Amino acid sequence: xxxxxxxxxxxxxxxxxxQEQERLAALEQAVEAAQSSAxxxxxxxxxxxxxxxxxxxxxLFYGGLxxxxxxxxxxxxxxxxxxxxxVLWAVIGYSLAFGGDGWxxxxxxxxxxxxxxxxxxxxxxHLTFIAFQLMFAIITPALISGAFAxxxxxxxxxxxxxxxxxIVYYPLAHMVWGPGGLLNAFAEGPIPCFDFAGGTVVHISSxxxxxxxxxxxxxRLGYPSETMRPHNLAxxxxxxxxxxxxxxxxxxxxxxxxxxxxxxxxxxxxFGAAAATLGWMLAEWLKNGKPSALGAITGAVAxxxxxxxASGFVRPMPALLIGFVAGVVxxxxxxxxxxxxxxxxxxxxxxxxxxxxxxxxxxxxxFATRAVADPSGGRAFGWIDGNPMQLVYQLVGSLxxxxxxxxxxxxxxxxxxxxxxxxxxPEHEIQGLDLSMHGEEAYSHES
Amino acid sequence: xxxxxAVIQPFKLEEVKEALIAIGIDxxxxxxxxxxxxxxxxxEVYRGQEYVVDLLPKIKLEIVVPESRLDEVTETxxxxxxxxxxxxxxIFVSDIGEAIRIRNGDRGETAL
Numbered sequence: 193x194x195x196x197x198x199x200x201x202x203x204x205x206x207x208x209x210x211q212e213q214e215r216l217a218a219l220e221q222a223v224e225a226a227q228s229s230a231x232x233x234x235x236x237x238x239x240x241x242x243x244x245x246x247x248x249x250x251x252l253f254y255g256g257l258x259x260x261x262x263x264x265x266x267x268x269x270x271x272x273x274x275x276x277x278x279v280l281w282a283v284i285g286y287s288l289a290f291g292g293d294g295w296x297x298x299x300x301x302x303x304x305x306x307x308x309x310x311x312x313x314x315x316x317x318h319l320t321f322i323a324f325q326l327m328f329a330i331i332t333p334a335l336i337s338g339a340f341a342x343x344x345x346x347x348x349x350x351x352x353x354x355x356x357x358x359i360v361y362y363p364l365a366h367m368v369w370g371p372g373g374l375l376n377a378f379a380e381g382p383i384p385c386f387d388f389a390g391g392t393v394v395h396i397s398s399x400x401x402x403x404x405x406x407x408x409x410x411x412r413l414g415y416p417s418e419t420m421r422p423h424n425l426a427x428x429x430x431x432x433x434x435x436x437x438x439x440x441x442x443x444x445x446x447x448x449x450x451x452x453x454x455x456x457x458x459x460x461x462x463f464g465a466a467a468a469t470l471g472w473m474l475a476e477w478l479k480n481g482k483p484s485a486l487g488a489i490t491g492a493v494a495x496x497x498x499x500x501x502a503s504g505f506v507r508p509m510p511a512l513l514i515g516f517v518a519g520v521v522x523x524x525x526x527x528x529x530x531x532x533x534x535x536x537x538x539x540x541x542x543x544x545x546x547x548x549x550x551x552x553x554x555x556x557x558x559f560a561t562r563a564v565a566d567p568s569g570g571r572a573f574g575w576i577d578g579n580p581m582q583l584v585y586q587l588v589g590s591l592x593x594x595x596x597x598x599x600x601x602x603x604x605x606x607x608x609x610x611x612x613x614x615x616x617x618p619e620h621e622i623q624g625l626d627l628s629m630h631g632e633e634a635y636s637h638e639s
Numbered sequence: 640x641x642x643x644x645a646v647i648q649p650f651k652l653e654e655v656k657e658a659l660i661a662i663g664i665d666x667x668x669x670x671x672x673x674x675x676x677x678x679x680x681x682x683e684v685y686r687g688q689e690y691v692v693d694l695l696p697k698i699k700l701e702i703v704v705p706e707s708r709l710d711e712v713t714e715t716x717x718x719x720x721x722x723x724x725x726x727x728x729x730i731f732v733s734d735i736g737e738a739i740r741i742r743n744g745d746r747g748e749t750a751l
Contacts, residue, residue, distance in 0.1 A: 416688065419690045419692075420688075421683065421685060421690055422685060480684050480687075482684070484684070484685075486685055486686060487686070490686065526686050526687060527686050527687025527688075528687060530687070531687055531688070540686060
């Protein structure tokens, strides 16, 4: 071979390798795009499912529980948050919750969503992530409305939920899920608290705030001597069923991918709800002699609440156990302890979400196992993995959520009271909020 | 003319109506009402909150008949509405001074 031949051969070999590398890169890109498409499909579905929980799910669940003169105002509490919380989220909320890497709060880098586009966050488009997280920011303040239903001025409700989002929700969401957050177990937070889908951020925060609202506002006129029976439990059953279905998006969607972890969370969620339904029903049957439909659906919601922080960390049997415990404990809180303590949490937002959320957060520390996410090994998760310290982190995380929610809510209620006035006038309360606040009625006698 | 007011169990309405039509009673007014006699109410429990529901749903029938048919109608009513249990209801009878058919001004028993 002369020199020229050798050079030609070398050139051919180099260019062949170059082509191969190009092909490989193209293949990798195609695989990534395919995975992103699959994940994005599930995440957009989950996003819609979580919105379904607020309207119609929660709107029906709560709407059926109030008296007929307050059904529209109660449903409006949920519905209007689909608008208010969304606008706030786009303008500033997302940035404060998920921008920056402070311990307590994000920053303004994503304000007005200016710098946000189709680039990926994990394997999904950033905008999908923003929309998914937004749905949580909608339902959380809506849950609180169960405590002040039938007696809060509409203008005060708007001001309260807007301020509550800013002062309680965005900081808590950042602390637990945001980059660098104080309680974020997966971003080197100093207090690594496990909260897969919102036991602290959503349920403890809304439930404890609900209790503060109920205490601050006082009892509804006539409670408990006058009859305040739910006006249409069929609406509530329908709403509870929609909540159950929507919760698959809430929990399994929190895997942020169409992954095996999502499947695990899906299954845990379902078993938690099922066991809690039976737990509440049995407790009620033993105590009151009759198993009510209202009891069964309330038990299901309590179980869904309790399994929320645990859903991505526990195997099916602990999920059953967590659900069952939550069903029994929440029944006791709502049907026994509340009557003795005498506060009027109209629709039991505290008894179900505050108590169920705390039970779930603590039991997550007991039953969380790496076997769910990473069977090959890695660090120990909860007590059953040999990490009893996790229980302490869970307690501290819950306590932080309790304190922020309680203090924040007291301050916000004071602000609302000094500006627009929190509670409606007695004559308006007797007339019903549908007519006095909104100038309409849900059920007309003439048509 | 006599007015018969019968408070009966709601689920007995169809039977009573058919029995009255069968003996040729053409007109009646039916009201959905709530109330209780000696039966009293029942207890309902919602998430541990107990309520005594003492006003129960009932049906009130109003029929105006010629005096001559009073016994026949009340007996038919009793037969159709009776279950033999507490809560079957009551019948009240009172005098009617005048009856007028709005369409043509007929008065008295011909207006019934």
